[in-house]
Each structure stands twice: as C-alpha cells, then as structure tokens.
Amino acid sequence: ETGVTQSPTHLIKTRGQQVTLRCSSQSGHNTVSWYQQALGQGPQFIFQYYREEENGRGNFPPRFSGLQFPNYSSELNVNALELDDSALYLCASSLFSGNTIYFGEGSWLTVV
C-alpha cells in the first residue's frame, strides 16, 4: 500500500474519444508524475507536475495533458485517443527532489 490511489482502475474507450484519469498522491507529497506502460514494456515518463505546473515532459504529443490541484492531486487527459494509447497508466508521487517515489496501481486503458 503506497498511499497513491488512481481511478478508474479499468476503462474502455473508442478511438477518437477523450479520457481523464485521476490520481491522489501520498499525503504530504507535492510532486506527481505520470507514466505509460504498454504490455511487455517498462514504464515511459509522460510528464511531471510540481506546484500545479508542468515541470518536465517526456516524448509524448500535446494531446497528452495534465493538471495538478492545490491538494496535489492530479489528472491525466488524453484527447483523440488512438489504438496505441492502450496501456497501463501509472501515477507516482514524491517530494520535489525527494529520495523516494511511490507508484499507484495504475489505470488500465483499452482503446477499441
């Protein structure tokens, strides 16, 4: 139990639709990162949020966007869904420059 909770746990969307995934960080953690993990691959960094602003971004197109709220919770939004967006989406929380990062159990997204 990491204290990082994600919702929903599973969802199915149609190509072209939009999806919002949610994450509550561990108490006291002010930094949230999102990762995409395709089947059989390691997690790939999407972006990180700190103080409600994007602090860094991986190699993902602009249709992947996010928000961080004053309580440090976060959302990942993906527009114009493509079949290749089917993956496990992981949220991770930490202190900014902190030494430990905690991952949630992820949200499984299937795009059909």
Add this chain to the structure above:
Amino acid sequence: LAKTTQPISMDSYEGQEVNITCSHNNIATNDYITWYQQFPSQGPRFIIQGYKTKVTNEVASLFIPADRKSSTLSLPRVSLSDTAVYYCLVGDEYSGGGADGLTFGKGTHLIIQP
C-alpha cells in the same frame, strides 16, 4: 542518460539466492544505481539504491564494482512471491527522477518455481 542492459528473463527455485546483473558502461560520475520491482498490475516499487561498493537492506543487496560499469542485485532465499519484473535504472540520486522522469528499460522477468 546512461543506457542499461539486463537479462530479459531468469528462472530460479524457492530458497535459492538470485543475482541479477545490470550493465551500464556509460554511467556518469554523479549517477546512482537504483533497482525497482514490479508485480503484475501494480506500479514499480523501490528496492534499493547505491553509488559504489555494497549496499544492503532488509530486502536485497546491491553490489557495485570499483569501475561502476555494472551492478548486481542479490535476492537472498527467494520465494514464489519474488516472481516479478526487476528494473535497473541509472541516474539522479533522487529516485523521483526529477523533471526528466525515470527511464525504465524492459527489465528482467524473474520466475521463481517451487
């Protein structure tokens, strides 16, 4: 970022010691080596981190030779519940990954048999 190479898969038996080696020939002077464990349908979990020589915690040991071009994660007396994917990462001391995030490879799929 230094690239890491580790075996795709390994098999062992309950009660054995398992050693997983990771190569990181281009490791930078200020890079740390961090290992994560991931069970199916869960996020990765931090196991251990080190810079040089040997680090031990309640879960594993990490051996790093003087040239730091490789490292070995050692799991003592494994059980069936140690079946998981193990990732070797090289980078910032802060395991949060910072603005560049953490760079995961495909990891080593460890299968423990009875």
